[in-house]
Structure formats: structure tokens, C-alpha cells
Amino acid sequence: MNLGHGSGAGAASRSTIWDYANPARFMSATGRILPAASATAGGTLAVGVFWSFFLTPDDYQHGATVKIMFLHVPAALMAINGWLMMLAASLVWLVRRHHVSALAAKAAAPVGLTMTLIALATGAIWGKPAWGAYWVWDPRLTSFLVLLTFYIAYVALWEAIDNPDLAADLTSILCIVGSVFALLSRYAVLFWSQGLHQGASLSLDRESHIDNAYYVPLLVCIAGFVMSFLVLVLLRTRNEIRLRQLAVRTARRDLA
């Protein structure tokens, strides 16, 4: 993979990642890999969930509720990585003006938002037996609530602006500035909950605390979530491209 400038006339045979910035190349390439990718993602997720739900032992302390972890941890991981993907796509849009990049960022937002919601919901269900309440103002939980508000703001800004290029510009700059303040609140929250709540009990996701019987199926679940996220984002990006093509064709027909 060559990250240099797009292939020139003389170097047509050398393919670079930027070639996929062309909507047509992107559509044909993703169209080819999508069926296999979807099947792999679905299969991995099914195997991971089945393994972790039915083939792992109950925890001596938490009982069967420990199995929530197999959904919670991958969802939380993808909630953060989804935002990072949007950040990268926003930077690519601002610097190189590739429409596919802007549309990928737009497509990733609702998926990331859903991942955040899954992480929060599973966290709440876990919290009731473990901490005695569905919701406690734990720094980590609060950080995810903050992340959720950033996702909502980002999606709302996309929805509010009619001109797609302007919307891409403004949401990109919001994503970049928002990332700075999301990171700052991540650490500010640590000051805030000092003395209110002792260290998070969620340390189960640290390798040292986890038995191999849980660790391997957890990895399979994470792989399933990562692939499902990518497939969903690809599907949504393709939808966005189709919508843009439709708009261009409609405009052309109206002019003719």
C-alpha cells in the first residue's frame, strides 16, 4: 500500500489507496469483497457469541452475568474506534477533498453511536447485579455518556445542513475540535469522581484478570464486532454514494 500521491499516467499499474477515493473504483472494489466480508463477519460474530454464551463457565463471583462482558467490551472498543475512524476520514476529506472519505465518516457515525448505546446498555444491565444500580456515575460510564453526546452532536450537524460539501466541511472540523475536548473530558472526569466512587470494577477486561476460558472467546467476539463494524460502514458508505449519484442524475434529468 503506497501512501504517496495518486498514481500518475506513467505508474498506472501501481495501485495506491487513493485510487479508491474514486467513487466508481470504490463501488466496484467493495461490491466484490462485500459478500465474503459480510459472511465472515456474521460467522465470526455468531461463533463468538455462541461460544461465549454457552461454552464458557459461570464466574465464581458474578455468575452468568459475566457473559455480558462479551458484548460490552467489543462494543465499547468499537465505540471509541468508530470515532477515531471518523476523525481520520475527516482529516482526509479536509486535506484531499475525497468525497468517499467524507461519506465514510458520515456513514460511520450512526454505527459508532449504536455501539456506544450497546456499551451503555450492557453496562447498565451489568451494573444492576454487580453494583446494585443500573447507573452509577463512574468515570468510565460518564466518559461514554460524553462520547454519546459527541456522536449525537455530529449526526445532528450532518442532518442540519443541506449542501453536502459544506456539511462535510463543518462536520469534519467539528469532529477534529470535538476530539480534543472529548479527550480533555475523559481526563477531567477522573478529577470529578475522585472520592465519590472507588476505582472502576470493570477491570475484568484487563488481560491479567481474565482466564483463558474467557479470553479466547472474547477475542473472537472482538474480531466479530470489528468486522461487523467495517461491513456496516461499507454498506452505509455505498448507500451514501448511491444517494449522491441519484441526486446528480436527478439534477441532470431536470436540466435536460
Added chain:
Amino acid sequence: MRARMLVGAYERPKMHIGQRLGLHRLQKGLGVNIEVVNLACRRGRRIVFSGLNFRVRENQCLVIIGDNGTGKSTLLHCLAGLLRPAAGAVAADIDEMVLLGHRDAVTARMSTSEHLRFWADFYGTDAGGAIKKASDALGLAPLLDRAAYELSAGQRRRLGLARIIVSGRRNWLLDEPTTALDVPSQARFMEFLTMHLEDGGRAVVTGHSSGGMDEFPSVDLTAHGQSAPQGTPAAVDDFTPEEI
């Protein structure tokens, strides 16, 4: 002398990163005339005109005419640097352009004299002299202490025009400057426009027809619209037929 080159979609690969971010790169030695080469502009997603070429030299005024929606205001916004061209290029001196839009840039809660003083400070022109010159040229002396919300539409337009004089800039971009002006004010406007041009200024003025300004050369944007054969730029989007 600072000059600016705005580069449109056709030159996209050569664009400086700063230009993509909207920070237009300043280039020297492009001359101080207002020069437009194969220009196309976009409003929203629609190309409003394309294939536009003209040059406005010292002492010259160009009148832009065209039907509603042919992009007269869009062209002025593009010349002022507010709008990036969809294709082609504009070369002009960035420090000499001053725009009078269809709104007058008048703040209701400020008085006439406050306006003039603020704009003189903002443009860094000699406060006393420029204000006196502007208020004389437009007959604003009796209105100086009046708040802008007490002014009539024509009086507000005169205050808007006064800013153009206060700015001390040489390239005037005027969007239908005589709207709402009464006959004596229109005569006054023609008088100071002529004086400005004689002093070595340039002007691009829009109007529905070149009525009142028949002496100046004009460009009809209607001929550069979407239906015109010379201009159907490929770069409507990244989503052109070849790519679909």
C-alpha cells in the same frame, strides 16, 4: 502589492493544502487588474455560469447584466474571495477589493457617524478625511447622528455606499448599487463613481440591464448559463457520468 489567485476544480491536484482548507495562498506578480479566466461558479450544487472571461483595467468599469438567477451576485462574491471558483481562476489584488452586497452592511443600533468611524478604523484609513469625503459624496451630513434603524431604505443604501468610499480600496464590487436610491442620489452616485474611475480605480457593477450606465462595457451572464454551449464543466461533482 499582494495579489491572489483562486484556483478552481480543474486545477485540483495542483492546489496547495492551505487553499483546500480555505486559506488562500497569496501570490505576487499577478498584476493588479481584475482578471477572470474561464471562470465557473457554483451556488449550492448548481453551476450558475461558466466559461466567463474578462479583464478590468485601471479607469474601467464593467457592468454585469443578466436575468434573475444567472449568478450576478455569485460572481461578485467570487471576485471578493468569499466563494471558491468551481473552475477557472480569478486573479486580483486581495487588499484592494471591497464588496457592497445586496444587503447594506448596516447595523440597526449604530448611528451613521458610528458606522463611518467603525469602518474607517476597520479598514485602517485616515478617520477624519475619509469620513468627511464619504459623507460629502453621499450627502450624509444631516443624518450623522441618526441611528440606522431610523433611516429609510435609500438612506441605508447611501450609508452602505459610504463604506465603499471609506474603505479607501480601489476595486469596487457593487451589487445593484442604485437600488432604492432617489434620482438626486443616483446622480451623486454616478458622479463619485466617475471620479473614482478617473482616479485610477476599477469597478464591477451589477444591474438588471445596463440602464443608467450605458456608457460602460457590459457582460451578459445569461449567455454563460448552464444552457450555453461553451460551458458544461465536467466537475459538477466527483460523481460524474464516467465515474457512475
Added chain:
Amino acid sequence: MFALYLRDVRLALRSGSGTANALAFFLLLVLLVSLGVGPGREGLAAVAPGMIWVGTLLSCLFSLDRMFVPDHDDGVLEVLVTGPAPVEGIAAAKALAHWTTIGLPLTAASPFFAYLFSLPAGAYPWLVLSIAMGTPALSFIGMFSAALTFPLRRGSLLLSLLVLPMYLPTLILGVQTVKLAAVGASMLPVLLFLGGVTLIAVAATPFAAAFALRANLG
């Protein structure tokens, strides 16, 4: 740029939409909270740091949608952007004027509101200092969000949606400074973090806002 700053400050002081409204809003909030929490001094003192900061934040928020919208409607904004001042400077001047007319009066009035809330005496200097250090961040972040949303017809609700998540670090750190000061604990690291957030906001948002202004006006 300085001319623009002076003009904005004068306009905010002159009209009802600026300083006076923010202070009146804050006073009303104090009244509402006292009626809601009850007149007991201990109950009020417990919520004082949080309420004073939330009040400051909301007073800032409600004055934001007037930052660019009137100038945009009058056509002043496109003239400012095409003038000799850099757009980043225009953005910074707008934010500074907002701080001068909203943040500074709120800082000055904060001991008065703190007294109504029965804040412990030792916390006063730290309250004033934290608000003085935190409000510039509120003005600059708010200016950036206002630059994103000013042309939208129903922009003010969206503006709150964009602004509030970015206000959270300042709120958390500001409240924590006052809380720690009220119990006599060391609040210096929190206060310094608060100052850091403000410095980041002041340094970064004018550039982001200038980009948004250019994009929105183009």
C-alpha cells in the same frame, strides 16, 4: 480587529441582548434553585459550586446565538471577512468581546451569587479565580460552535447540542476547584488543568472557527 472588538462590546452593553440579560438570567437561576432546594444554608452550600458554574455556563450559552446571526443578516459578516483583518482575528475579536461583556461581568458578580448560596468563606477567591480562568474557554468554544451554525434557520437548539459536550471539561474542573476549596483541600492541580483547557480553547478555536466562517459564507 480592535475596532471590531470595541464595536461588539459597545453593542452588547447598549442593547438588552447582552450583559444585562446574562446577569438577570443568573439572578433568576439563583432564585429558582433556592426555591427548589429549600432555604436551608447547608443544602444550598452543598449545591453552590455546581449551581454557580451551571449558571455561568447557561448564561454564556444563551448569549451565543447572537454572536454572528445579526451581523450575518445585515450583511456585515461578509464585509468583515473580506476586509483587511485575518478571519482568525475576526473570530478571536468576537470571542473576546463576548468574554468582556458576559464572562467578565459574571466573574465580578460571582461572589454576590456565592453569598446568596452560602458558599463557605474560604472558597471565594478560588471561585472567582476559577470562573475568571474558565469563562474564556466558554466564550471561545461557544464562538466556534456559533460559527458552525449561524446560517441555519433553527440553529440555536443545534448550537446548544454542539456546545454543551465541549463545555464539559471546563464545567467539571471549575466545579471541582470550588468544591475542593470549600473543604480546604488542595485544588491547585485541578485549577491548572482548568487553565490548560482554556489555553487550548483560546489557541485552537479561532483557526477552526475561521475555517467554518469561510465555508459557511462561501
